Amino acid sequence: GASVAVAAVDLGATSGRVMLGLVEDGRISLLPAHRFENRLEQRDGHLSWDIGALWAEIRHGLAQASVLARDQGLPGLSSIGVDSWAVDYGIVGPGGEQAGEVIAYRDHRTDGVADALAARVPRERQFALTGIAQQPFNTLYQLAAEDRLTGLPAGSGVLLVPDLVGLLLTGERRTERTNASTTGALLASGDGWASELLDAAGVDPALLAPLIAPGEQLGTVRPGLARELGIGEVPVVAVGSHDTASAVLAVPAREEDAPVAFISSGTWSLIGLELRAPVLDEAAREAGFTNEGGVDGTVRFLKNVSGMWLVSEAIRQWEEDGARVELEGLLAAAAHAPADRFRIDPTDPAFLAPGRMADRVRAAATVLSGDDRFPSTPAELVRCILESLAETYRDELTAACRLARAPLPRRLHVVGGGSLNALLNQLTADALGVEVVAGPMEATALGNVAVQARALGAIGQEPGGIRAVIRESTELEVFAPRG
Ligand code: LFR
Numbered sequence: 001g002a003s004v005a006v007a008a009v010d011l012g013a014t015s016g017r018v019m020l021g022l023v024e025d026g027r028i029s030l031l032p033a034h035r036f037e038n039r040l041e042q043r044d045g046h047l048s049w050d051i052g053a054l055w056a057e058i059r060h061g062l063a064q065a066s067v068l069a070r071d072q073g074l075p076g077l078s079s080i081g082v083d084s085w086a087v088d089y090g091i092v093g094p095g096g097e098q099a100g101e102v103i104a105y106r107d108h109r110t111d112g113v114a115d116a117l118a119a120r121v122p123r124e125r126q127f128a129l130t131g132i133a134q135q136p137f138n139t140l141y142q143l144a145a146e147d148r149l150t151g152l153p154a155g156s157g158v159l160l161v162p163d164l165v166g167l168l169l170t171g172e173r174r175t176e177r178t179n180a181s182t183t184g185a186l187l188a189s190g191d192g193w194a195s196e197l198l199d200a201a202g203v204d205p206a207l208l209a210p211l212i213a214p215g216e217q218l219g220t221v222r223p224g225l226a227r228e229l230g231i232g233e234v235p236v237v238a239v240g241s242h243d244t245a246s247a248v249l250a251v252p253a254r255e256e257d258a259p260v261a262f263i264s265s266g267t268w269s270l271i272g273l274e275l276r277a278p279v280l281d282e283a284a285r286e287a288g289f290t291n292e293g294g295v296d297g298t299v300r301f302l303k304n305v306s307g308m309w310l311v312s313e314a315i316r317q318w319e320e321d322g323a324r325v326e327l328e329g330l331l332a333a334a335a336h337a338p339a340d341r342f343r344i345d346p347t348d349p350a351f352l353a354p355g356r357m358a359d360r361v362r363a364a365a366t367v368l369s370g371d372d373r374f375p376s377t378p379a380e381l382v383r384c385i386l387e388s389l390a391e392t393y394r395d396e397l398t399a400a401c402r403l404a405r406a407p408l409p410r411r412l413h414v415v416g417g418g419s420l421n422a423l424l425n426q427l428t429a430d431a432l433g434v435e436v437v438a439g440p441m442e443a444t445a446l447g448n449v450a451v452q453a454r455a456l457g458a459i460g461q462e463p464g465g466i467r468a469v470i471r472e473s474t475e476l477e478v479f480a481p482r483g
Pocket residue numbers: 013084085086087088105242243244266267268270304
């Protein structure tokens with residue numbers, strides 16, 4: 001039988017899941033316990049997440065995961081770990097009760113806020129302190145736009161989404177380090193908050209819970225909840241709670257491949273290099289790169305590129321308009337659409353907000369060749385998005401290597417749901433002239449499970465230990481560059 005069973009709660013912008021991770025003989029296998037939808041909604045005047053609904057799905061998923069573990073002949077779950085998208089937070093009162101909605105990072109409340117804050121702390125200084133790219137949605141700017149922080153009772157707090165789930169599970173309040181880095185208020189060294197930035201945003205540092213690192217135990221499931229779910233008072237272990245941190249931990253690279261080049265491909269495409277130290281030069285800031293905190297003190301030097309969001313939002317528009325569209329058919333049609341007709345810039349913040357995405361992409365497309373003024377069919381529009389993504393990957397990976405003074409790597413690892421997109425993988429290999437290694441698709445859940453398994457002693461502590469287990473656990477597909 002398997003040696004341990006752990007539950008990974010993984011919340012994405014469009015869907016969430018609870019996975020059972022079985023770790024045995026140096027391999028991880030994942031069994032889906034529960035999948036559910038997540039979506040943006042206008043609530044209380046802002047684009048928000050329905051945390052109450054997510055919490056109900058998580059509880060159901062954990063109960064299911066425990067049943068699945070017992071079906072495998074195991075006593076139950078040995079631990080639980082939680083990750084989600086970054087930057088968003090909830091406000092909690094002194095007793096841990098949620099105070100107001102969890103507003104989503106794509107909401108318009110941060111429009112102009114980064115500029116206003118830059119008037120108090122120059123952009124150069126912010127970057128030198130934190131190494132974080134100044135995206136409009138950084139937690140720091142969301143907090144600066146926040147009108148709910150004044151007059152909070154003593155003992156209130158601000159918790160990032162996975163930490164909020166951790167509080168609901170255990171009653172403990174911590175700020176997990178990898179996700180803390182995405183706030184734009186953590187020092188690049190990771191050694192605490194940049195108080196100068198919190199001041200400028202009007203945030204009382206007492207609102208922020210103490211830091212916790214992946215692998216440390218947050219607490220145990222509250223007795224009442226454990227009884228309700230039938231799961232026992234199991235430990236909740238901090239993982240790379242930023243989904244991208246967990247995903248990049250599960251890149252199946254070898255130690256000698258350093259610096260590892262990756263794309264974590266989901267709603268966003270996060271493209272860059274895994275480094276030992278941040279790149280804090282002005283040139284990196286000007287190029288829009290960020291230095292996010294990874295598991296085991298690694299740094300993800302990367303660029304945020306709108307990824308499959310562009311496609312999923314376009315599909316949402318076509319469906320609203322009454323068309324029946326499914327991704328697979330659309331990608332097959334896009335593979336046969338004429339090449340190199342149109343381009344967009346998938347790093348343009350104009351694509352951040354939801355709504356009428358097909359219209360917006362069409363209006364933004366520039367003409368490369370042919371007689372048409374814009375992409376007119378869904379297949380042409382998707383082809384335009386994918387070719388633009390592949391070219392952007394080429395440009396951004398080249399820039400990352402230049403800025404980090406690293407050679408262009410021999411292979412690029414693509415992980416996450418987007419790694420299933422064979423057309424995009426091939427276009428990327430062709431644009432870069434390097435091999436693209438696709439998979440694992442469930443990188444985030446694997447990274448989450450792996451940190452728990454290591455904390456339990458089921459994976460060794462040696463450097464590269466987790467990635468060796470990931471390589472044993474997954475099938476990869478290689479795309480060689482053509483031409
Ligand atoms: C991916 C991700 C990105 C982050 C964006 C917003 O799911 O976590 O890493 O930049 O969502 O949180």
